[in-house]
């Protein structure tokens with residue numbers, strides 16, 4: 677079919693930049709929850725596959741992501757979210773959720789003793805996205821990730837968006853340095869490439885613990 681014959685309002689035209697622009701506006705139950713649409717779908721599949729009894733989210737912001745995951749856990753009738761930030765921006769709907777615990781002393785101030793009662797732990801790093809903080813956080817939390825669960829490193833997409841300098845190399849640089857020293861983790865291409873090669877904000881960021 678000749679392209680010119682397609683009416684202009686039926687044109688399909690989007691890419692990672694338009695998706696990035698849209699993801700900044702996403703709300704969940706009225707709370708800002710900036711995550712790519714691909715990652716919402718991938719997260720719910722990972723959560724129902726792993727069935728974690730603890731999700732540690734590093735970087736809460738307004739808590740929309742924590743709320744989304746806590747509701748997913750509620751549907752599965754299992755698990756809680758520990759969400760960690762350096763600020764306290766969350767509305768009541770997040771603060772009062774029975775499956776969400778909020779911590780405000782940064783990833784640096786979170787005591788790993790708190791994970792002791794849990795058996796299946798999933799960790800999501802979604803804080804400042806600087807290379808240093810990303811590597812610092814994943815290095816601190818790697819050992820609490822249980823076998824066959826995930827250490828998800830958010831927002832390596834900053835490279836593709838031309839912004840990695842702002843983050844001193846950003847999450848992808850941190851992942852590149854982390855992996856050779858941590859053979860217990862592999863990049864799970866099943867999720868990174870689910871919708872196309874790294875069609876996610878978490879470029880090479882779905883790290884599966886295999887041992």
Ligand SMILES: C[S@@+](CC[C@H](N)C(=O)[O-])C[C@H]1O[C@@H](n2cnc3c(N)ncnc32)[C@H](O)[C@@H]1O
Pocket residue numbers: 708709710711733734735736737738739740741742760761762763781782783784802803804809
């Ligand atoms: C991208 S936002 C998190 C978005 C959130 N996960 C969501 O789904 O809506 C990044 C957050 O990381 C927080 N942050 C920055 N440095 C941090 C640190 N050292 N420890 C924990 N959180 C930090 C910022 O305050 C900010 O709220």
